[in-house]
Amino acid sequence: MEHILIEKQAHIAVITINRPTKLNALNKETIQELHEAFSALNKEQAIKAIIITGSGEKAFVAGADISEFANFSVQEGQELAAQGQALLFDFVQNLSTPVIAAVNGFALGGGLELAMACHFRVASTNAKMGLPEVTLGVIPGYGGTQRLTQLVGKGRAMELIMTAGMVDAETAKNYGLVNHVVAQEELLEFAKGIAAKIANNSSVAIAKAIQAINANFEDGTNGYAVEIENFGACFGTEDFKEGTTAFLEKRKAIFPGK
Numbered sequence: 001m002e003h004i005l006i007e008k009q010a011h012i013a014v015i016t017i018n019r020p021t022k023l024n025a026l027n028k029e030t031i032q033e034l035h036e037a038f039s040a041l042n043k044e045q046a047i048k049a050i051i052i053t054g055s056g057e058k059a060f061v062a063g064a065d066i067s068e069f070a071n072f073s074v075q076e077g078q079e080l081a082a083q084g085q086a087l088l089f090d091f092v093q094n095l096s097t098p099v100i101a102a103v104n105g106f107a108l109g110g111g112l113e114l115a116m117a118c119h120f121r122v123a124s125t126n127a128k129m130g131l132p133e134v135t136l137g138v139i140p141g142y143g144g145t146q147r148l149t150q151l152v153g154k155g156r157a158m159e160l161i162m163t164a165g166m167v168d169a170e171t172a173k174n175y176g177l178v179n180h181v182v183a184q185e186e187l188l189e190f191a192k193g194i195a196a197k198i199a200n201n202s203s204v205a206i207a208k209a210i211q212a213i214n215a216n217f218e219d220g221t222n223g224y225a226v227e228i229e230n231f232g233a234c235f236g237t238e239d240f241k242e243g244t245t246a247f248l249e250k251r252k253a254i255f256p257g258k
Contacts, residue, residue: 003030005055006037011048011199011257012192013041016055023062024054026110035087042097045257048203049195050095052118053102054111057184060103060127061111066136081141084110089117089142094214096207097258098198102191103127104184108166113140116147119210121177122191123169124184129177130166150217151177202239203258 005016015037017024034052041047054060069080092099092114101107101118107129115121115129123129131140131148139145140161149157152175160167169181182190198206208230216223234240239255246253 001033001037003027004033004037006041008047009192010196011046012195013044013047013050014188014192015041015050015052017052017061018055020056020058022065023059023106024056024111025062025065026114027065027068031084031088035091038088038092038095038099042095047097048199048258050097050099051102051188051191051195052099052114053104053188053191057105057126059106059111060101061108061114062106063109063111063132064142077138077141084142089113092117093119093143093147094210096210097203098195098206098210100191100195102187103129103169103178104187109133109140109144110142113142113144113147116151116177117143120179122180122182122187122194123172123178124187125169125181126184127169127172127178127181128166129169129172130164131161132164132166134161135164146217148177151175200255202237202243202253202255204237204239204255205234205243207258208234 003017003019005018007014017030019025019030041050069077072080099118101115101121103115103121103123105124105126107115107127109132112129112131131144133140145161148160156175169178172178173181180190212223212227212230215221215226242255243253
């Protein structure tokens with residue numbers, strides 16, 4: 001991998017986007033590498049949670065690499081958005097392994113879109129978030145118009161996108177865009193602490209929960225019906241047997257890998 005680093009510790013993997021001279025901007029190669037990393041880690045039985053962050057102290061991801069698409073046609077622009085969403089952003093959202101975004105510094109444009117595709121977000125006190133695409137004469141194309149609206153509501157999403165404004169970490173927390181705000185030097189360990197709590201639980205059940213929660217935002221899908229189906233499916237798993245047995249025996253459940 002040229003643009004990302006991967007560290008594994010116990011049941012947790014940390015992906016670091018490593019383009020500090022470009023403020024970790026997303027180019028085609030980085031998107032492809034991230035897809036490959038998420039895909040591989042999702043298949044590893046031992047990895048039960050993934051954290052993604054950016055290298056350095058300035059940026060999570062400062063945006064997309066504009067030089068790659070500045071001269072694109074209408075069709076090329078549509079293909080760029082479609083391919084990017086399928087390869088990374090939708091892929092992360094629907095990953096069965098939980099993904100936490102540790103937002104250190106700027107998360108702008110495609111960077112915020114990547115953070116929003118993760119299952120939830122924690123931010124450093126110096127984090128700044130926004131979707132400034134309209135300053136370039138374009139709109140967010142990696143799911144930003146949809147996910148920002150889902151997270152903060154229509155009115156706030158409209159204002160943030162139309163003004164191309166940035167919000168600080170505390171405002172993002174108040175909006176529901178991030179779950180927690182901590183000092184930058186504590187960010188990664190804080191995220192690992194949450195990941196460790198996740199890793200103690202049933203990966204099989206968590207994957208079913210991710211699928212059911214996401215179903216609520218899919219057109220034509222009844223989220224309640226998916227919940228019922230997935231709830232029932234859990235009864236046929238070894239994790240359910242272990243969890244209920246441990247509860248009745250008044251001991252801590254020991255769940256296997258995925």
